[in-house]
Amino acid sequence: MITELAQNEYNPYYLNYIKKAKHDDIVLGLQHSKEEFASFVTNLPEDKWLFSYADSKWTIAEVMQHLIDTERIFSYRALCFARNDKSALPGFNxxxxxxxxxxxxxxxxxxxxxxxxxxxxxxxxxxxxTPDMSARIGEASQSPMSARAVGYIVPGHQQHHFEVINERYL
Structure with missing residues (x-):
């Protein structure tokens, strides 16, 4: 687990994702998980792209899009927090x-x-x-979150979904 984060920097819901982050260095973790994503998508057989393990579950393509959408939203949150924006940012479904x-x-x-x-x-x-920008805390989904917490949540969230795909889709 990333030892740098204090408990007031994220909602406990995100702890599982934070634990799955593989690097203490945020940029290195993002770069490493970028390479993992690229390798996964490139090597995925075409017949699996639209596969879903149950009628009500997403296809692999939809899971990948979910990762992209979530990263866009969380990156915006990190930007707002780093810039000391005190707006309460909404959640998303x-x-x-x-x-x-x-x-x-x-x-x-x-x-x-x-x-x-x-x-x-x-x-x-x-x-x-900067370290000060990264440590700034804002509010998203009615919970506190720091910019740096986002840097661990994003690759950890990706890792979580890759584990689910490997267990249930492949």
Whole structure:
């Protein structure tokens, strides 16, 4: 687990994701998980892209889109917190996003390009944060969160979904 974070920097809901972050260095963790994502999507057999293990569950394409959407939202949160924005940021309902994302009409190549663009933006943001900026705490989903907590939640969230995919989809 990342020892740098205090308990007041994240909602306990995110602890599982934080524990799954593989690097203490946020930028290194984001870069490493970017490479893992690229390798996963590139090596995934085409016939698995639209596979779902149950009728009510997402396809792998939808899971990948969920990771991208979540990263966009969380990166915005990190930016707001780092800039000392005191606005209470809303939550989002992931299940309401998926049907409108058109993920199952998106090719692996298109999805990978989208992910890489989003991740490079996230990495760029975290490269520029000073320790003080990174430690700033804001509010999202009616809970406190620091900018640096986002830097661990994003790759940990990705790792969580990769574990689910490996257990249930492949």
């Amino acid at each position: 992931q299940d309401e996003y998926v049907p409108y994302a058109n993920a199952n009409k998106t090719t692996k190549k298109e999805m990978l390009a989208d992910f890489l663009a989003v991740r490079e933006s996230t990495i760029s943001l975290f490269k520029r944060l």
